[in-house]
Every structure is written in structure tokens, then in C-alpha cells.
Amino acid sequence: MNRQTIETWFKKLQDDICTQIESTDQKGAFEQDLWQRPQGGGGRTRILRNGNIIEKGGVNFSAVEGPTPQKILDALQLDQADFYATGVSIVMHPRSPRVPIIHMNVRYFEMSNGVSWFGGGIDLTPHYVVDEDAHYFHQQLKTTCDQHDPSYYPQFKQWADDYFYIKHRKETRGIGGIFFDRLTETPEISLADRWAFVQDVGSLFAPTYCHLLDKNKDLPFGENEKLWQYLRRGRYVEFNLVLDKGTKFGLDTDGRTESILMSMPPQANWEYNYEVQPGSEEEKTLRLLQKGVNWI
Amino acid sequence: MNRQTIETWFKKLQDDICTQIESTDQKGAFEQDLWQRPQGGGGRTRILRNGNIIEKGGVNFSAVEGPTPQKILDALQLDQADFYATGVSIVMHPRSPRVPIIHMNVRYFEMSNGVSWFGGGIDLTPHYVVDEDAHYFHQQLKTTCDQHDPSYYPQFKQWADDYFYIKHRKETRGIGGIFFDRLTETPEISLADRWAFVQDVGSLFAPTYCHLLDKNKDLPFGENEKLWQYLRRGRYVEFNLVLDKGTKFGLDTDGRTESILMSMPPQANWEYNYEVQPGSEEEKTLRLLQKGVNWI
Numbered sequence: 001m002n003r004q005t006i007e008t009w010f011k012k013l014q015d016d017i018c019t020q021i022e023s024t025d026q027k028g029a030f031e032q033d034l035w036q037r038p039q040g041g042g043g044r045t046r047i048l049r050n051g052n053i054i055e056k057g058g059v060n061f062s063a064v065e066g067p068t069p070q071k072i073l074d075a076l077q078l079d080q081a082d083f084y085a086t087g088v089s090i091v092m093h094p095r096s097p098r099v100p101i102i103h104m105n106v107r108y109f110e111m112s113n114g115v116s117w118f119g120g121g122i123d124l125t126p127h128y129v130v131d132e133d134a135h136y137f138h139q140q141l142k143t144t145c146d147q148h149d150p151s152y153y154p155q156f157k158q159w160a161d162d163y164f165y166i167k168h169r170k171e172t173r174g175i176g177g178i179f180f181d182r183l184t185e186t187p188e189i190s191l192a193d194r195w196a197f198v199q200d201v202g203s204l205f206a207p208t209y210c211h212l213l214d215k216n217k218d219l220p221f222g223e224n225e226k227l228w229q230y231l232r233r234g235r236y237v238e239f240n241l242v243l244d245k246g247t248k249f250g251l252d253t254d255g256r257t258e259s260i261l262m263s264m265p266p267q268a269n270w271e272y273n274y275e276v277q278p279g280s281e282e283e284k285t286l287r288l289l290q291k292g293v294n295w296i
Numbered sequence: 297m298n299r300q301t302i303e304t305w306f307k308k309l310q311d312d313i314c315t316q317i318e319s320t321d322q323k324g325a326f327e328q329d330l331w332q333r334p335q336g337g338g339g340r341t342r343i344l345r346n347g348n349i350i351e352k353g354g355v356n357f358s359a360v361e362g363p364t365p366q367k368i369l370d371a372l373q374l375d376q377a378d379f380y381a382t383g384v385s386i387v388m389h390p391r392s393p394r395v396p397i398i399h400m401n402v403r404y405f406e407m408s409n410g411v412s413w414f415g416g417g418i419d420l421t422p423h424y425v426v427d428e429d430a431h432y433f434h435q436q437l438k439t440t441c442d443q444h445d446p447s448y449y450p451q452f453k454q455w456a457d458d459y460f461y462i463k464h465r466k467e468t469r470g471i472g473g474i475f476f477d478r479l480t481e482t483p484e485i486s487l488a489d490r491w492a493f494v495q496d497v498g499s500l501f502a503p504t505y506c507h508l509l510d511k512n513k514d515l516p517f518g519e520n521e522k523l524w525q526y527l528r529r530g531r532y533v534e535f536n537l538v539l540d541k542g543t544k545f546g547l548d549t550d551g552r553t554e555s556i557l558m559s560m561p562p563q564a565n566w567e568y569n570y571e572v573q574p575g576s577e578e579e580k581t582l583r584l585l586q587k588g589v590n591w592i
Contacts, residue, residue, distance in 0.1 A: 168547045241537035251464045264566035
């Protein structure tokens with residue numbers, strides 16, 4: 001396991017995910033933009049627009065390297081070092097408010113001082129929380145985590161609850177999932193074990209999301225549900241632009257803006273002081289957007 | 297001139313601006329929410345929705361006080377102090393893409409260590425830049441600035457260019473205007489002089505914007521112009537959530553979220569890698585969204 005094998009595997013993951021999403025969507029096709037980073041490395045941005053199920057989605061691969069940007073040096077308390085980072089990042093905005101938004105990221109980071117680690121996660125943002133789907137989603141994650149370490153799911157589930165929290169709204173972004181970062185090697189766990197885990201998380205994405213697409217794509221909805229979807233997308237924008245560390249990192253370090261902001265929804269709305277109707281589906285969803293819910 | 301006279305004047309300014317906007321819009325009416333801040337002070341949030349010309353706009357007054365939030369103490373390199381802050385903040389999102397978005401803020405800040413200052417500014421974000429309107433707008437600002445100090449307009453115009461710059465897009469938010477902060481008293485300029493200037497800036501807002509509303513409200517537009525408006529509003533969201541210090545300050549210090557985020561447009565869109573047509577009005581506008589343009 002080295003940079004080259006990780007990079008090659010991530011590229012293959014990107015290919016596989018795009019194929020499975022296209023096959024489930026039955027209309028949308030990913031278009032690819034190749035880009036180079038002036039300071040070193042580059043990426044393959046793949047965007048699907050106007051599919052049957054997916055309105056706008058991105059499945060991005062990148063592998064970048066060079067002198068570490070000052071902001072990261074400061075965060076890591078290092079004077080100077082080169083870095084290398086590779087990963088796959090996904091955000092999918094479906095057309096129907098009955099189909100959840102999803103985000104996935106798997107990444108590998110290496111510093112020239114010899115430290116290296118994995119990070120990543122998958123989290124789900126339903127416009128309407130459906131208990132059965134939430135249970136299924138978290139069970140899938142737990143099963144994969146448990147195959148590696150029984151402490152992974154509880155630990156990374158809580159990490160997701162804490163990370164995907166919109167403080168100024170006192171709401172979680174969605175029903176969470178798993179989130180992990182800085183998984184280095186330890187006396188008990190080798191970097192190869194970490195890598196095997198990250199590969200399983202990556203491979204879990206497409207079958208899990210495609211199941212949710214298939215299950216919900218034909219459910220009916222009306223104007224009221226569309227408006228709610230646009231408002232929830234507004235919250236997604238707020239999280240990504242105000243709080244998401246990956247977005248901040250990308251914009252701060254002169255990343256490729258269009259690849260970073262592929263996570264933005266095609267349309268988002270804001271209504272001043274919008275209040276959900278007591279007893280409505282929207283109210284039920286809002287009540288569930290809190291930390292610490294046991295979905296299993 | 298003290299807290300009370302400043303606060304009273306700002307409240308009157310809010311009243312006057314609301315009256316003038318309503319009178320120009322001829323349909324929309326501001327609705328008021330009063331709110332209290334648990335740690336001290338409160339505000340009057342006034343929102344107009346679904347007017348003839350204005351789709352969504354806010355004219356907010358607030359006066360808050362109490363122990364200074366840690367983030368500000370850090371920024372000011374102070375150990376501990378109480379603060380007092382009062383001001384009027386405005387953002388207007390018009391219905392028509394032919395009518396510009398506007399933002400205005402005037403504020404007074406006082407620390408218990410005795411230091412106090414004024415800040416504020418007005419900036420214009422046309423969806424389509426119109427030379428005549430840009431000239432008019434900047435000439436209005438310059439005339440007001442020049443009545444106080446010939447250095448104000450060039451200095452505060454450049455400050456606005458630098459402040460309202462969307463770094464990750466390499467674009468200014470709009471055609472700028474004036475921006476100023478920390479205007480304390482100096483050997484040459486008393487705090488009363490600063491206050492007189494800030495009052496003139498506040499008073500300039502309504503007649504200037506209402507002129508632009510009247511002039512442009514009936515211009516025709518089609519679907520293409522609406523899409524462009526939604527995309528430009530997306531940029532407005534990016535600036536406010538990623539870069540705006542006032543928004544950041546408000547969210548970081550547990551301000552009233554709905555009052556802070558009244559600046560969000562009713563609807564914003566994002567299209568991956570949107571490219572303007574060569575020779576189009578959109579291309580002309582984009583070419584002009586740069587720092588250092590002399591609009592006069």
C-alpha cells in the first residue's frame with residue numbers, strides 16, 4: 001500500500017460509483033472535467049445534471065501535492081513540509097424531495113515529515129426523515145464498521161453527529177452517519193487495516209444509496225414538499241459555506257472552486273422565520289434533526 | 297452625542313427608510329419582530345416580502361450590550377470588557393433582475409475601556425451593470441463623502457472594493473460603494489464629526505435606492521435574465537456566508553439567526569461551471585466586477 005495503489009484504487013472507486021449511479025438513474029450521464037493544480041497534482045471532476053432521479057451530483061477524484069499551504073502548517077503546528085492528498089468526494093442532490101441528499105468522502109493525507117492518515121465518512125440528509133430508511137442506512141454503516149472494529153460505529157457515528165451540526169440553527173444537517181479523520185497507525189491498528197476500512201466505506205456507498213434511490217424515486221409529492229426541499233437545501237448551503245472544514249480548506253488553499261462548490265444544490269430558498277405546521281411531516285423531520293438519536 | 301441619542305437617531309432612520317421603501321414599492325409592507333438578547337439588549341427586525349418591486353428585504357435595528365464575546369476580545373487583544381453596539385442593517389432583494397440588490401449598514405461600537413467608533417457603508421450589486429446607474433450611485437456617495445473629508449470617498453471606495461471581493465471567484469460582489477470601520481476620534485476629527493458623517497450616509501440610502509427602483513422597475517426581462525439573477529444571488533450567498541465579517545460575527549456570538557440571515561435571497565441557484573456567452577450582457581457585467589473601476 002502506497003500513494004500509487006491508493007490513488008489507483010480511488011480512481012477505480014470513482015469509476016464504479018459513476019457507473020452504478022448512472023445505471024440506477026437510467027438517464028443522467030456524468031461529464032468529466034480534468035484539471036491540473038499549478039502547484040502540483042490535479043483531479044477528475046465528474047458532474048451529472050438533469051438525470052431522472054439525480055438533479056445535480058458530483059463524484060470527484062483528486063490527488064494533489066506540493067508545499068503545504070500556510071493555513072495547514074499553522075493547524076498542524078509545523079514550520080514547513082510538503083503534503084500529498086488524494087480522495088473521492090461525492091454530493092448528490094436528487095430531484096424529488098422524497099429522495100435523500102447524500103455526501104461521501106474518503107481521503108488519504110501524507111506529510112513529508114512521515115505522518116500519514118485516512119479520513120472520510122458518509123452522511124445522509126433526507127428532506128423528510130423516513131424511519132425505515134434511517135435504520136437501513138445506519139445499519140449498513142454499522143455492519144461495515146463492525147467488520148473492522150466494534151468501537152468504530154459508535155465513535156464515528158457520534159463524530160458525524162458533532163461534525164454535521166448547524167450550530168446557528170440548533171439542528172443537525174440530516175440523520176448523520178459516520179465521520180472520521182486523522183486515522184493514523186497505532187500500536188493496535190496498522191495503516192493497512194485503516195486502508196482496508198476506508199476501502200469498505202467507499203465500496204458501501206453506491207449499493208446503499210442506489211437502494212434508497214430505487215426505493216423512493218417514484219413516491220408522489222406536491223408543491224408543499226418542493227418548497228420544503230428548497231428550504232432544506234438552504235440549510236445544506238449554510239452548513240457547507242459556514243461550517244464545512246473541507247470546503248473552507250479548499251477555498252482557503254486556492255482549490256478549484258467549481259469542483260469544491262459542486263456540493264451546492266441547483267436551487268435553494270430562504271424564507272424569513274419559516275415555521276412548520278404542528279403535526280406536519282415537516283415538524284416530525286425537524287424534531288428528529290438532533291444529535292444522539294439511535295437510528296438502529 | 298451619546299448612546300441614547302445615537303440609538304434614537306438610528307431608530308428614526310429605520311422608520312424613515314421603511315416608509316420610503318414602502319412608498320416606492322406601493323405594495324409591500326414591513327412586518328416587525330421585536331427580539332431580546334438574553335445577555336442584554338435586543339432589536340427590531342423588519343421584513344418586507346412579496347412587494348411590487350422588492351421580493352424580500354430587511355431593515356433591521358439593534359442595540360446590544362453585555363460582556364464582550366471571547367472572539368471579539370481576542371480580535372481586540374483585550375482581557376475582559378463590556379461592549380455596546382447599535383446599528384441599522386439593510387439588504388434588499390428585488391424581484392426584477394433589472395433592479396440592483398443593495399446593502400447598507402451604519403453602526404456604533406463602544407467598549408468599557410473607553411474606546412468607541414463608527415463603521416458602515418453602502419454597496420450596490422446589480423445583476424446587470426448599467427453604467428449610468430453605477431455613475432449615479434458612486435456620485436451620490438462621493439458628494440456625501442466630500443462634504444465631510446475629501447479623503448473619505450477614495451479611501452472608503454477602495455475599502456469597499458477590497459472588502460466585497462469574492463476571492464474564490466476572483467470577482468467583486470457588485471460595483472462596490474463605500475465601506476469604513478473603526479472610525480475613532482483623531483486629533484483632526486472629533487467623534488461628533490464622525491457621527492455627522494455616518495448620519496449623512498444613513499440618510500443618503502433611501503433616496504438613492506428609491507431612485508434606482510423607480511428608474512428600473514418596469515424594464516422588461518425574460519427567463520434568461522431570471523436565471524442569471526438566481527446565479528448572481530448564489531454569489532451573494534457565497535459572499536455573505538463565506539466572507540462577510542458581520543454575518544460571521546453574528547453567528548459566532550449567538551446572535552438572532554433569522555435577523556442575521558435576512559440577507560439571504562428568497563431563491564438562489566448554482567450551475568456547475570456556468571459560462572457566459574461571448575458578447576452577452578452577462579459577459580459585460582462579469583468583466584466589470586473587478587476592483588479599482590472608476591465609476592465616476
